[in-house]
Amino acid sequence: xxxxxxxxREMMARKADGLERTARATPELVRRARFRRAGTAVFSMAAVxxxxxxxxxxxxxxxxxxxxxxxxxGQVAPSHASHRFTPADLPRVVLSRDDAPPxxxxxxxxxxxxxxxxxxxxxxxxxIAALEGFEQARLQTFYDHPRHNDAESYGDLYVASWxxxxxxxxxxxxxxxxxxxxxxxxHDRWDxxxxxxxxxxxxxxxxxxxxxxAVRPGDEPVVYYVWRINNLLLGAWAAGEYDxxxxxxxxxxxTTRAADR
Amino acid sequence: MSAKVERIQVEPGLxxxxxxxxxHFASAFRLxxxxxxxADLAExxxxxxxxxxxxxxxxxxxxxSFDAYLxxxxxxxxxxxxxxxxxxxxxxxxxxxxxxRATDGFPDVEExxxxxxxxxxxxxxxxxxxxxxxxxxxxxxxxxxxxGCSLRxxxxxxxxxxxxxxxxxxxxx
Numbered sequence: 001x002x003x004x005x006x007x008x009r010e011m012m013a014r015k016a017d018g019l020e021r022t023a024r025a026t027p028e029l030v031r032r033a034r035f036r037r038a039g040t041a042v043f044s045m046a047a048v049x050x051x052x053x054x055x056x057x058x059x060x061x062x063x064x065x066x067x068x069x070x071x072x073x074g075q076v077a078p079s080h081a082s083h084r085f086t087p088a089d090l091p092r093v094v095l096s097r098d099d100a101p102p103x104x105x106x107x108x109x110x111x112x113x114x115x116x117x118x119x120x121x122x123x124x125x126x127x128i129a130a131l132e133g134f135e136q137a138r139l140q141t142f143y144d145h146p147r148h149n150d151a152e153s154y155g156d157l158y159v160a161s162w163x164x165x166x167x168x169x170x171x172x173x174x175x176x177x178x179x180x181x182x183x184x185x186x187h188d189r190w191d192x193x194x195x196x197x198x199x200x201x202x203x204x205x206x207x208x209x210x211x212x213x214a215v216r217p218g219d220e221p222v223v224y225y226v227w228r229i230n231n232l233l234l235g236a237w238a239a240g241e242y243d244x245x246x247x248x249x250x251x252x253x254x255t256t257r258a259a260d261r
Numbered sequence: 262m263s264a265k266v267e268r269i270q271v272e273p274g275l276x277x278x279x280x281x282x283x284x285h286f287a288s289a290f291r292l293x294x295x296x297x298x299x300a301d302l303a304e305x306x307x308x309x310x311x312x313x314x315x316x317x318x319x320x321x322x323x324x325x326s327f328d329a330y331l332x333x334x335x336x337x338x339x340x341x342x343x344x345x346x347x348x349x350x351x352x353x354x355x356x357x358x359x360x361x362r363a364t365d366g367f368p369d370v371e372e373x374x375x376x377x378x379x380x381x382x383x384x385x386x387x388x389x390x391x392x393x394x395x396x397x398x399x400x401x402x403x404x405x406x407x408x409g410c411s412l413r414x415x416x417x418x419x420x421x422x423x424x425x426x427x428x429x430x431x432x433x434x
Contacts, residue, residue: 004426005395011376012396016291019300156384156425194411210413219417221386221410241384243340 085165085232085258087136093234093257094138095161095250101142104159108141115139116164116175116233127178133171137164144241156241158215161250163258164233172231173203179226179233180205193224198248200255201229215239225251229258281327282311289331295392296339298381310334332397332407336389379429387422390415 097107115137116128144157166172184195184207193209204227211222216239223244224237236251286307293303293310313334314327380388386408393404394415405415 004423004430007376008380008391008426009395011374011380012295012392015377016295016396019291019294156387156421209411210417219413220421221414221417241386 083230084168085230087165089232089258090136090138090163090165092260093163093232093254095140095142095254097140099161099253101144101157101159101246104142105145106143108139108143110139111137113137115162116179131171131175131178133167133175135165135167138162157238158240159238159242159247159250160236161254162235163254166231166233169202169228169230172228172233176203176226176228176233179235183207183224183226193222198225198227198251200225200227200251201234201258203228211239223247227251227255229255232258234258285328285331288328289335292332292392292397293335293339295380295396296336296385296389298377306335306338309338313338329403329407332393333409336393336407337409339389340385375430376426379426382429383422383425387418387425390418391422391426394419 100107113128113131113134116131116134139160139162141161142157142159164172164175166175180195184193184205193207195205195207198204198206204225206226207222207224209222210219212219214222220240221242222237222239223242224235225247226233226235226237228234234251234254236247236254238247289307289310290303293306294300297303297306310331314330380391383391389408390404393399393407394401399407401412401415401419404419405412408415408418410418
């Protein structure tokens with residue numbers, strides 16, 4: 001352990017010390033910096049205008065007693081309370097192999113109730129089996145290594161996209177609540193994940209932290225989005241070497257596809 | 262490469278950026294190089310990072326924190342550049358019908374000594390954790406701050422990075 005650490009320190013110091021390069025603060029950099037400054041000023045003004053417009057709109061909405069969509073950063077689709085999703089919607093909402101991350105080397109696919117609970121064990125699985133209102137589910141997974149189950153070469157990235165149709169928004173909301181409690185709780189595969197509001201759909205949560213063997217042996221970072229749009233429950237999550245922006249993009253894409261019918 | 266990194270040329274007209282550039286370029290360039298394994302890309306990343314930060318610098322409550330912001334920006338930009346290169350390689354491989362390893366093809370690895378090559382092959386966030394811990398000598402908490410993650414995530418990234426390095430060493434023996 002110490003030898004590798006020491007060797008790494010020495011190698012990196014040697015590489016950095018031997019590096020030759022002229023630091024050029026060129027006219028191009030000056031131009032870009034000035035442009036950036038100007039852009040920041042314009043953006044600040046635009047933000048003030050947007051806040052004013054948003055405030056006016058919110059006031060009008062409250063005065064008109066209209067139902068407003070939940071607030072939250074990154075919200076890309078409003079609630080579609082009138083649209084009841086069916087199992088036929090699942091293929092277009094859940095990512096497919098055509099949407100694979102560029103470094104995907106292997107794939108998984110599943111349907112049915114176990115999609116919703118594959119990463120839970122024991123009591124959680126039994127409770128999932130007893131959930132009411134389940135109609136259909138679909139899961140697509142991506143791995144960056146073809147031998148993802150080999151403990152010696154299980155790769156660095158796992159990405160999953162799933163969705164579940166329930167018979168109405170109430171049963172979907174109950175399932176979401178159960179799911180959030182399970183993911184956010186302390187048990188053998190998740191440990192005290194940090195929760196925040198993703199601002200997606202009608203309600204939801206995003207968790208970040210460490211999984212303990214949920215995908216592969218050992219601890220690894222995880223980000224987990226789960227949210228609801230009417231009677232549809234959606235999930236997007238990744239473990240290992242994920243790019244947080246990419247997983248957020250996947251969640252946004254699924255929300256957009258759900259709205260695009 | 263024309264001169265030692267300590268030689269810094271600053272064009273007039275940069276204003277407050279000039280001083281920051283003089284102070285931080287060398288260390289930022291070295292960090293970017295260790296993160297990317299590519300000197301040209303490292304220089305681009307450092308310039309991008311300065312340009313990104315100059316717009317925000319006036320709003321920083323603590324100008325002394327510029328170094329931490331710069332490191333964080335460099336790490337984030339290095340992820341993006343690595344990802345773009347992976348995407349480019351993937352599409353090139355599809356177009357040519359050739360299967361390539363996602364970690365091959367770093368063009369600017371000057372001396373292909375094993376440890377350096379192994380460091381360039383591990384996943385970007387693991388590499389960032391190792392570089393910040395063992396080159397920059399940041400504590401685990403400071404590394405977590407730069408990476409924008411929890412302490413446990415840093416420990417996990419470093420452990421997995423070292424494990425991946427050892428796995429490569431076993432494979433090359």
